[in-house]
Amino acid sequence: MRHTPKRANLARNAISIFLMLATLAACQCAPTEKAPIEPTTVIPTVEIIPTEGDQIEVFYVSTFQGAVLGSPEAYLVERFQADHPEINITRSPYRASPSAYLNWLRQYPFTAVMSLPADYNMRQAIEEGLLVDLTGIMAREDLDQAYPEDFQTMLAHEGRAYFLPVFHSWFGVYYNTEVFDRYDLAPPATWEEFLAVCETLSKNNVAPIVYAGDDRQMVSVWFDYLNMRLNGPEFHAALTNGEESYADEKVRAVFDTWQFLVESGYILENSWGLQAEASMDMVTNGQAGMILAPGYQPHGELDFFRFPLIDPSLPVGELTPTIGYVVLANSPEIEAAIEFFSYMGSAEAQTYLAQQIDPAVGLLPLHRAVDRGTFTPEMQKAAALVEGADAIRQPYFWCFGDNLLNPMSSIFRSVLMGQDYEDELEKLEENHLILFEQ
Numbered sequence: 001m002r003h004t005p006k007r008a009n010l011a012r013n014a015i016s017i018f019l020m021l022a023t024l025a026a027c028q029c030a031p032t033e034k035a036p037i038e039p040t041t042v043i044p045t046v047e048i049i050p051t052e053g054d055q056i057e058v059f060y061v062s063t064f065q066g067a068v069l070g071s072p073e074a075y076l077v078e079r080f081q082a083d084h085p086e087i088n089i090t091r092s093p094y095r096a097s098p099s100a101y102l103n104w105l106r107q108y109p110f111t112a113v114m115s116l117p118a119d120y121n122m123r124q125a126i127e128e129g130l131l132v133d134l135t136g137i138m139a140r141e142d143l144d145q146a147y148p149e150d151f152q153t154m155l156a157h158e159g160r161a162y163f164l165p166v167f168h169s170w171f172g173v174y175y176n177t178e179v180f181d182r183y184d185l186a187p188p189a190t191w192e193e194f195l196a197v198c199e200t201l202s203k204n205n206v207a208p209i210v211y212a213g214d215d216r217q218m219v220s221v222w223f224d225y226l227n228m229r230l231n232g233p234e235f236h237a238a239l240t241n242g243e244e245s246y247a248d249e250k251v252r253a254v255f256d257t258w259q260f261l262v263e264s265g266y267i268l269e270n271s272w273g274l275q276a277e278a279s280m281d282m283v284t285n286g287q288a289g290m291i292l293a294p295g296y297q298p299h300g301e302l303d304f305f306r307f308p309l310i311d312p313s314l315p316v317g318e319l320t321p322t323i324g325y326v327v328l329a330n331s332p333e334i335e336a337a338i339e340f341f342s343y344m345g346s347a348e349a350q351t352y353l354a355q356q357i358d359p360a361v362g363l364l365p366l367h368r369a370v371d372r373g374t375f376t377p378e379m380q381k382a383a384a385l386v387e388g389a390d391a392i393r394q395p396y397f398w399c400f401g402d403n404l405l406n407p408m409s410s411i412f413r414s415v416l417m418g419q420d421y422e423d424e425l426e427k428l429e430e431n432h433l434i435l436f437e438q
Helices: 005-026 066-083 098-107 120-128 135-140 149-155 177-182 191-203 216-231 233-240 249-263 269-273 276-284 334-344 347-356 377-387 402-416 422-436
Strands: 056-062 087-093 112-117 164-168 171-176 207-209 288-294 302-305 317-319 322-327 391-393
Touching: 056 066, 056 334, 066 087, 066 334, 066 347, 087 334, 098 112, 098 120, 112 334, 120 149, 135 334, 149 164, 149 391, 164 347, 171 177, 171 276, 191 207, 191 288, 216 233, 216 249, 216 288, 216 317, 216 402, 233 391, 249 402, 249 422, 276 288, 302 377, 322 334, 334 347, 402 422
Parallel strands: 056 087, 056 112, 207 288, 317 391
Antiparallel strands: 112 322, 164 322, 171 288, 171 302
16 A cells, blocks of 8 residues: 655645644643733724834734745735735744733733734633633624634633634544555444444454644643543533542543553554554554544545544544634734734635635634635534534643643543553542642
């Protein structure tokens, strides 16, 4: 089984972009000490009156970089400035974690729009009043009608909007279609069907499941899905919000189910040391049958299915890593920042981005004006998967910093090696209590 270098590079490119965003989110997730900053509410009517002979400076700090993502955005910045000569947009990559920018804002207010992941640190910034209340702005520009409500409310605070979601990815169980055809296997919908597929692959000396075990963020997605499928997305949200305990028997059931897969020989033994690209390559070349991975454009031998249902009576939750725009509060030239924010969220800008960004990146646009008919079959399938969910959630690794990811990573290792994980679970709960000050 062979595939062209171009196909392999596209797949690696998509994985690399996702991991870049994951790393960006992970480095900013730890809670920060709150500072006494008053929330800023912006009046919907905006009038920009620049000083004669001067331009208003607005910084745009973007997660989208490189030729695949950055070039289309750079073009939009040029278009905006052509229509708004009084405003100068300085577009920059993140030169530190987004939390560092927010920390600087606490002491040195500056005018900025940021694109960044929807994560725990974002929620903290909203609660602290570091971001502009966009509710009136979004209503004035009809942005509240242009984007799906469930994505808008993921970071809403006290009924107000502070984050405009513009793109999201997805997760699926990717599988080698030629391997499945060889053994007359169909994509499983239930856990029983999934285990039967694993058993068939195992009997034919194909590793049923491979992990990107070297990347704790990628492995943690197994915890997300097993917890949602066993205990429901609401319990999973309550756990990550600090309202439930890791000592709960429901959480132990997640790790026990995970360990069952290991003890049954369904997970490649050396998965712990594999990087994301290497693990995906194993599925592409047929050494392994399946991998739980972020969304990207499959090529030829790969397809994906929804993570199987374990308890069909539970609501179905899906992970949708989401990127969007925010405006920093207390900016000296906040009206100009709002003007740029409104343009970037517009149908014109989002349609252009959707047309220009390579589908291999694995990002789905959220603006309703984007023609879904232009989606590739894989993108349409992913959109249907997400739209068919009862609840959407952000990945575990976008919710916490090292204080919870480190002990969770230790549990991953113990589970994968078939060892007792009780001590690591106790440490996880201790850190969880400290984090949420319970």
